Amino acid sequence: MSSEIGPQILGVGWCRTGTSSLKVALDILGFGPCFHGRFIPYLPALRKHCYAYGTGKQQDFPVHQLFDQYNAAVDIPAGLIPVLMDAYPTAKVILTVRDPESWYRSVQEVIVRLHKRVLRPFFWTTQLGRQYTAIIGWGLKYMFKGDMSRDNCIRAFNDHTEEVQNRVPAERLLIWRPQDGWEPLAKFLEVPVPSTPFPAPQNEGSREMLGQMLKFIRRHPLASMGMRVYDHRGPLDFNAI
Incomplete structure (x- = not known):
């Protein structure tokens, strides 16, 4: 079923390919x-x-x-990309890309580390936390079929x-x-090139956010207790999701 309303643009690149910069750029445009x-x-x-x-379940x-x-x-969550492309068949599509090796390192440093050290330990007791970690676990499984090895991740990315x-x-x-900047985006979307600087890449911001979350957990007794309970309980089994 198609729709005359809804997204005119779908950014279908996977996470860690510049999606945050693209989001800010589209807002500006x-x-x-x-x-x-x-x-x-x-x-x-x-x-x-x-x-x-x-x-x-649905x-x-x-x-x-x-x-x-x-x-x-x-x-977009990876498992929803085909769904949205079917629902909005006339939308323009932007595929953000990145060197596969650099992308894999970024996924390991930010997303996988965030899951293992923050989301699963601290949020597993709440409904929001369990749902959110399950959603990300589903995304990782959809993309990599349960195989997080370097070769498989890069193969899936390509x-x-x-x-x-x-x-x-x-x-x-x-x-x-x-790094392509405004010109190809503006030309593709048929809008003028803005006079404002192009939004900076978000890599450093993501690492800073992860660092702040880890500091919070270490400094707050409730968060630390959650970490200890999680360690005793054992990790969530994402293969069962």
């Missing part, structure tokens, strides 16, 4: 509000449906109900790039890196 995957913890309805759909995803309010969507290129007509697809 006038395509806001722009959805970003980091919104999921703060949107109960979306979180609930992502959790149910990703864990097999067969259909109410894509129009949840995404028609946005003019663009980036950093396969996704090839799949998007094969699926999307060339006139609706932009393959883009943050």
Whole structure:
């Protein structure tokens, strides 16, 4: 089912490819509000449906109900990319890309570390925490089929790039890196090039955020207790999700 409203632009690059910079850029170019995957913890309805759909408890995803309010969507949970592309078949598609080796290192340093050291230990006792960690676990499983080895992750990353290129007509697809800046984005979207500087890459900000979360856990008794209980309990089994 297609829709005349909803995202005009779909950013289908995986996380750690410059999706945060793309989100800010699209807002500046006038395509806001722009959805970003980091919104999921703060949107109960979306979180609930992502959790149910990703864990097999729900067969259909109410894509129009949840995404028609946005003019663009980036950093989409990997398992929802095909769903949104089917729902909005005339949307322009931006595939953010990155050197595969650099991307893999970034995923390991930020996302995997965040899961192992922060999300699972500290949030497993809350419904929000368990849902959010399960959603990310589902995303990792969808992308990598349960195999987080370097070779498999890079293979999956390259396969996704090839799949998007094969699926999307060339006139609706932009393959883009943050270092490409405004010009190709503005040309593709048929808008003027802004006079403002292009949004800086978000890599350092993500590492800083992770560091602050770890400091919080170490300094607060309740958080530290959660870490100790988690260590005693053992890790969540994401293969059972």
